[in-house]
Structure formats: C-alpha cells, structure tokens
Amino acid sequence: xxxxxxxxxxxxxxxxxxxxxxxxxxxxxxxxxxxxxxxxxxxxxxxxxxxxxxxxxxxxxxxxxxxxxxxxxxxxxxxxxxxxxxxxxxxxxxxxxxxxxxxxxxxxxxxxxxxxxxxxxxxxxxxxxxxxxxxxxxxxxxxxxxxxxxxxxxxxxxxxxxxxxxxxxxxxxxxxxxxxxxxxxxxxxxxxxxxxxxxxxxxxxxxxxxxxxxxxxxxxxxxxxxxxxxxxxxxxxxxxxxxxxxxxxxxxxxxxxxx
Amino acid sequence: xxxxxxxxxxxxxxxxxxxxxxxxxxxxxxxxxxxxxxxxxxxxxxxxxxxxxxxxxxxxxxxxxxxxxxxxxxxxxxxxxxxxxxxxxxxxxxxxxxxxxxxxxxxxxxxxxxxxxxxxxxxxxxxxxxxxxxxxxxxxxxxxxxxxxxxxxxxxxxxxxxxxxxxxxxxxxxxxxxxxxxxxxxxxxxxxxxxxxxxxxxxxxxxxxxxxxxxxxxxxxxxxxxxxxxxxxxxxxxxxxxxxxxxxxxxxxxxxxxxxxxxxxxx
Numbered sequence: 077x078x079x080x081x082x083x084x085x086x087x088x089x090x091x092x093x094x095x096x097x098x099x100x101x102x103x104x105x106x107x108x109x110x111x112x113x114x115x116x117x118x119x120x121x122x123x124x125x126x127x128x129x130x131x132x133x134x135x136x137x138x139x140x141x142x143x144x145x146x147x148x149x150x151x152x153x154x155x156x157x158x159x160x161x162x163x164x165x166x167x168x169x170x171x172x173x174x175x176x177x178x179x180x181x182x183x184x185x186x187x188x189x190x191x192x193x194x195x196x197x198x199x200x201x202x203x204x205x206x207x208x209x210x211x212x213x214x215x216x217x218x219x220x221x222x223x224x225x226x227x228x229x230x231x232x233x234x235x236x237x238x239x240x241x242x243x244x245x246x247x248x249x250x251x252x253x254x255x256x257x258x259x260x261x262x263x264x265x266x267x268x269x270x271x272x273x274x275x276x277x278x279x280x281x282x283x284x285x286x287x288x289x290x291x292x293x294x295x296x297x298x299x300x301x302x303x304x305x306x307x308x309x310x311x312x313x314x315x316x317x318x319x320x321x322x323x324x325x326x327x328x329x330x331x332x333x334x335x
Numbered sequence: 336x337x338x339x340x341x342x343x344x345x346x347x348x349x350x351x352x353x354x355x356x357x358x359x360x361x362x363x364x365x366x367x368x369x370x371x372x373x374x375x376x377x378x379x380x381x382x383x384x385x386x387x388x389x390x391x392x393x394x395x396x397x398x399x400x401x402x403x404x405x406x407x408x409x410x411x412x413x414x415x416x417x418x419x420x421x422x423x424x425x426x427x428x429x430x431x432x433x434x435x436x437x438x439x440x441x442x443x444x445x446x447x448x449x450x451x452x453x454x455x456x457x458x459x460x461x462x463x464x465x466x467x468x469x470x471x472x473x474x475x476x477x478x479x480x481x482x483x484x485x486x487x488x489x490x491x492x493x494x495x496x497x498x499x500x501x502x503x504x505x506x507x508x509x510x511x512x513x514x515x516x517x518x519x520x521x522x523x524x525x526x527x528x529x530x531x532x533x534x535x536x537x538x539x540x541x542x543x544x545x546x547x548x549x550x551x552x553x554x555x556x557x558x559x560x561x562x563x564x565x566x567x568x569x570x571x572x573x574x575x576x577x578x579x580x581x582x583x584x585x586x587x588x589x590x591x592x593x594x595x596x597x598x599x600x601x602x
C-alpha cells in the first residue's frame with residue numbers, strides 16, 4: 077500500500093510512461109496538482125501535452141506509472157473541441173443538462189461565468205468555435221469540479237476573449253477553490269494566469285514559477301531550433317499578442333508559437 | 336372505402352409496423368447522429384446466416400437473427416477503436432460476406448423450402464396474430480429500456496470524452512445500444528427484410544433532422560414520419576399491389592426528399 081495523498085494534493089502522477097504505435101509519447105513524467113493551484117503545461121507540437129491531460133482526466137490509461145486522485149475528486153474536463161460537428165439537435169441549455177440535470181439558476185450561473193448567458197437557447201451546432209469553447213468551460217464549471225483540466229482553452233477565441241478568459245481563471249479559482257491543470261500554447265498566458273509552469277517535451281524538461289521558467293535557458297532549448305530565440309522577442313513585450321509575431325519573421329513562426 | 340381497410344390481413348401488419356416505427360425512431364436518430372448508418376446495414380446482413388443456421392437447427396428464425404446481430408455488435412463494439420483498417424471497409428466486408436454466407440448455407444440444405452425473397456425483402460403479410468402481439472410487446476419493452484438510458488446515450492453520442500470524464504462507462508452503453516439495435520433489426524426484418532431493414536431506422540430519422548430542435552423532438556418527428564411511411568406504404572401495397580417493404584421505403588424516401596426541399600427553401 078502506498079501512503080495516502082497529502083491532503084492538499086488533488087492528483088498525483090508518478091513515472092507516467094505512454095507510447096503509441098511503438099513511438100514514445102510520455103517518458104517518466106511526474107506531476108502533482110495542489111488545491112487552488114493553477115498549473116500550466118507548455119511545450120512544442122507533439123510534446124505529449126494533450127496526452128498528459130487525458131491521462132490526468134482518466135481518459136487514457138498509461139502503460140507505466142501511477143495516477144492517484146484525492147478521494148471523491150470531481151474532475152471538470154474541457155477538451156479542445158467537439159470531435160466532429162455536433163449532429164445532435166440540442167440547445168446549449170439542454171446540453172448543460174446532459175451530465176446531470178441543472179436548475180435553471182445553476183445553468184444561467186455557469187453560462188454567466190463565461191459571459192455566455194445569451195447563448196442559452198442557441199442550438200449547439202450553430203455556435204462558433206469560440207462560443208463552443210465558452211459553453212464547454214461552462215459545462216465543466218457547472219459540475220463544481222475540484223480539479224479543472226483545460227486543454228488549450230483559448231483555442232478558437234479571439235484575442236480579447238482570450239485575455240478575458242485568462243483574467244477570469246484566477247478569479248474563478250479564488251471563488252470556487254478548485255485546482256487547474258491547463259495546457260497552453262502561448263507564453264504570455266502562462267505569465268499572466270498561472271502559479272506554476274511545466275515545460276514538457278515527452279519528459280519534463282523544466283518547471284517552476286513563470287518568472288523562474290522565463291529565466292531558464294532550458295525553456296528556450298525546449299523548442300530545439302536556433303530560431304526559437306525569437307521567443308524572447310515577444311516574451312519581453314508581454315502585452316503584445318503573440319500571433320502578431322508573424323510580422324517579425326515571415327512564415328517560420330511554428331517554433332515561437334509554443335503549440 | 337376499399338374492402339381491405341378493416342381486413343386483419345391489412346390491420347395486423349399495420350399494427351406491427353407502427354410499433355416498429357415508434358421504437359425505430361429514437362434508435363434511428365442515434366444511428367444518424369453517430370453516423371453509423373452502415374453499421375445497421377451490416378447488422379441486418381449478418382442476420383441472414385443466423386437465420387439460415389436457425390432454420391436448419393429447427394430454431395425460430397428471430398433467435399438466429401438476434402444472436403448473429405448480437406455477436407457482431409459486441410465484436411465491433413470491442414474492436415471499434417484499434418485503428419488499422421477503416422471501419423467502413425470492415426463493415427462492408429462483414430455485410431457482404433454475411434449475406435453471401437447466409438445464401439450459401441440455405442442452398443446447401445435442400446431439405447428446407449424457403450423463399451430467399453421473403454428474407455431479403457420481408458414478408459409482412461404473412462404475420463400471424465401472435466407475431467403482432469409479440470412484436471408490439473417487444474417494442475414496448477425496448478422503448479422503456481431505451482427511455483431509461485436515453486440521456487446518457489445522447490451524451491455519449493455528442494461527446495464521448497466528456498461523457499467518460501463524467502463517469503459514464505462508455506463501452507457498456509455502446510454494447511447496450513448496439514445490442515438493442517441488433518434486436519430491433521431482428522424484429523423488423525419480418526416487415527421489410529434484410530436488405531431494407533436499416534431504411535426503417537435511417538430514412539425517417541434523417542427526414543426528421545431538419546425539423547428538430549431537441550433530441551426528443553427529433554425522435555418524435557422521426558416516429559411520425561416512420562408511422563406515416565408504414566401506413567401509406569401498406570395502403571399503396573394493398574391498393575395497387577406494390578411489394579410491401581419497398582412501398583414503405585419509397586414513402587419514407589418521399590418524406591426525406593420533401594423535408595430536404597422544405598429546408599432548402601427556408602434558407
């Protein structure tokens with residue numbers, strides 16, 4: 077028998093190993109999320125970020141290692157999007173009822189937290205990508221999670237909504253006291269809304285406070301390309317939206333995009 | 336008034352057909368939403384060898400059809416996400432091999448006089464009173480069971496990952512749904528036959544989608560279309576001597592086309 081989890085730990089992953097089709101996706105990854113903590117995972121494309129989130133959410137069973145959850149842990153999971161265009165005719169309001177029936181007040185409250193109250197009667201299939209994302213987050217919040225797992229939550233959001241989301245996240249955390257495990261594709265988000273950062277590239281290459289990570293060369297090496305020095309470019313101008321870096325160096329922007 | 340309108344030969348298939356139409360509506364909606372129309376087709380086709388074996392063994396054909404469907408459904412549910420060969424190719428292979436195997440098995444056993452046409456296209460007019468009662472009872476039971484797990488099936492259909500994180504055992508509900516589908520196909524085969532049975536599921540559901548705003552609304556409208564197709568198809572069959580199964584399917588196809596036209600005009 078292992079020792080029980082410390083009371084402030086929501087989920088504890090140890091030595092997680094995952095591979096698919098003979099190719100290694102995660103190697104020896106350790107990760108803890110504490111109550112009221114916002115932990116962000118950054119890393120390049122194919123680094124295993126989404127797989128790690130899915131392991132934490134219980135959607136994938138890793139080939140090696142252990143996943144331990146606090147007893148009775150309620151997980152809210154926000155996937156990147158719907159797997160295909162939703163074919164089921166259903167309104168946003170009824171969609172929120174699918175995991176468990178909500179009172180109208182609870183549903184309105186959840187949508188309101190994501191500024192999505194006006195969407196309540198809209199058919200799910202008619203929502204834009206950004207609207208779908210808000211509704212998915214509202215659904216997760218409505219379940220009163222202890223741990224919120226967000227996989228690229230700003231996908232499909234315009235820059236204003238994106239900033240709004242990340243400003244809101246710490247407020248929601250303060251209000252509800254949940255922990256957050258978040259995957260993010262851009263660095264200014266990490267700086268603004270997170271307590272701790274993990275840099276993932278199949279294995280964990282560095283972790284610490286956003287400020288620490290900022291100073292560690294390993295973070296830049298994560299995007300193993302000399303061009304990734306460009307990272308510093310918008311890093312030092314945190315108010316600039318990262319996507320505007322397209323203007324700085326033509327088409328080769330993949331490395332700086334931290335996806 | 337035509338003379339057949341109160342003839343048991345007309346009323347019996349009508350009653351059985353309406354019961355099947357009502358149960359097929361929500362099942363058909365799930366099939367359409369999951370984009371697995373071809374799956375139903377495969378379940379129907381593999382029923383044929385099941386029926387053939389049941390006939391040879393002296394068992395009721397329904398049992399053979401249901402067993403073959405259940406086995407196929409479970410195998411497919413358990414193997415559905417292992418990559419490799421595309422699902423459409425696997426389903427097409429199973430469907431046609433099943434159909435062929437059934438016909439071969441039937442031909443091998445010369446002792447059994449059986450009209451393959453009645454298996455392929457249905458023999459609804461041969462329904463006995465007991466058949467109508469058992470079909471209706473099975474439809475009521477199936478409908479109640481489906482109502483119990485409907486919300487969960489809709490959730491799973493809409494977003495599998497979200498449903499799983501919320502604690503839904505997805506494999507179990509997949510198997511329940513596919514088993515129900517296999518049972519339905521075995522029941523409905525008498526009405527329209529192996530080749531047309533999925534049309535009873537898919538066509539009314541597809542016709543209803545443009546008019547639906549809720550999952551239940553889609554099921555209800557689909558039931559209306561299916562019931563209408565059964566009623567009008569049977570009347571056409573009696574009035575003009577059309578083959579019954581194809582007449583029902585043709586009316587369903589007309590509803591589908593009309594629904595499409597109506598939505599195109601709305602936009």
